[in-house]
Amino acid sequence: MGEIGKDTKGIFFDVDDTLYDHLQPLSQALKKVLGADEDFPYEAVYHRFRYYSDLLSARHGGVNAGGAEQDLQDMRVKRAMLALADFGIEVTKAEAERIQGEYLQGQFQITPFPEAVRLIREIQAAGHVAGLITNGPAEHQWAKIKALGMDQVVPPSHIYVSGAVGYDKPDPRLFAHVNERTKTEPSSSFYIGDSWRNDVVGALAAGWTSIWFNHRQVEPETDHRPHYFAASYRELASILLP
Structure with a gap:
């Protein structure tokens, strides 16, 4: 150079x-897994989703490194549960895993x-x-x-x-x-x-x-x-x- x-x-x-627009794949995942409708606070949930993603990543350290796949998956599931809980929506770990799976798939569209x-x-x-x-x-x-x-x-x-x-x-x-x-x-x-x-x-x-x-x-x-x-x-x- x-x-x-x-x-x-x-x-x-x-x-x-x-x-x-990073909100779009999350919105689609929430609609598919939770049946969220047009009145759902998608943007507010997205903000908390990103907040917990950044917070949990910083606390863990090295979550994006090779070999940390399980730690990364655990963090992704936990951020969904925490973000939704802030809006009084309790989801099971299995539901959070489904949200993450749909969200992940949508990120490439x-x-x-x-x-x-x-x-x-x-x-x-x-x-x-x-x-x-x-x-x-x-x-x-x-x-x-x-x-x-x-x-x-x-x-x-x-x-x-x-x-x-x-x-x-x-x-x-x-x-x-x-x-x-x-x-x-x-x-x-x-x-x-x-x-x-x-x-x-x-x-x-x-x-x-x-x-x-x-x-x-x-x-x-x-x-x-x-x-x-x-x-x-x-x-x-x-x-x-x-």
């Missing part, structure tokens, strides 16, 4: 619920937000480094990246999956690894993601510019302060390519 110019930005995106592909191409055309950083087992996340067609948009050398690297967001070592491999600097690196714990806190700890993609309009979880807030790709474009 050639030298990165001093004015070149490193702009990296989260994958789940940043490049595509996805398409990216059209604006996401457009913005990434504009970033590349402006001479900046564009890439992806995502938590999860390597094989699973790469399957989603390929289902989205993002491997045809972003060079594989600029795609980083925590299960392959060995560190999970929000660990700043993951971001440092990306800087080292892409020859970018933290001071000129941007990270865009929807997860408060993983994306906002992680980027700030790494010394990156943090952009919270809060398109679901949820509340901050701590007193950390991202550098920018964006609720749409139009807003992201105005921040990244002024």
